[in-house]
Amino acid sequence: MIYDFRITSYFSKQLKPYVKKFRHLKDDILLVLNEFDKSKHTYLDNGVYKARLKSRDLPRGKSKSFRLIIFLLEEDNLLAPIAIYFKGGKETTSKEEINYHLAMTVKELEKDLTNEN
Numbered sequence: 001m002i003y004d005f006r007i008t009s010y011f012s013k014q015l016k017p018y019v020k021k022f023r024h025l026k027d028d029i030l031l032v033l034n035e036f037d038k039s040k041h042t043y044l045d046n047g048v049y050k051a052r053l054k055s056r057d058l059p060r061g062k063s064k065s066f067r068l069i070i071f072l073l074e075e076d077n078l079l080a081p082i083a084i085y086f087k088g089g090k091e092t093t094s095k096e097e098i099n100y101h102l103a104m105t106v107k108e109l110e111k112d113l114t115n116e117n
Contacts, residue, residue: 001037001077003033003036003072003077003078003079004078005033005034005036005078005079005081006078006079006080006109006112007080008080008082008105008112010082010101010104010105010108011080011081011082011083011084011105014083015029015084018066018086021057022055022057022058024055024056024057025055025066027056028053028054028055028056029081029084032051032053032070033070033079033081036072036079038072041070044069044098045095045098046099047071047072047073048069048070048071048072048082048098049069049070049071049072050067050068050070051068051070052066052067053065053066053067053084054066065086065087065088066085066086066087067085067087067093068083068084069084069093069098070082071102071105073109080105082102083097083098083101
């Protein structure tokens with residue numbers, strides 16, 4: 001299935017420090033979002049999935065690369081990345097952190113969708 005996706009300003013702020021160091025990271029994220037298949041990623045809860053993200057800027061495999069947390073809003077056929085972290089620097093992210101990122105993203109998406117209508 002092909003999904004539309006939205007990059008929120010909340011996510012862009014998280015991404016900014018990584019993009020300075022990993023210049024192809026935005027393209028790598030777009031590739032994951034364009035090829036998203038929920039059966040290939042780990043389902044966490046509340047429509048949230050965790051994707052392993054291989055960066056072209058790192059000479060190692062997916063295991064020590066990035067993790068992209070993605071929110072899937074199936075009724076709108078919409079994907080929104082909600083968080084990103086570097087697996088080499090942070091082993092995992094807590095459920096509380098994910099819920100916070102989700103709440104911030106949903107808040108921004110609701111505002112955007114309301115402004116469109």
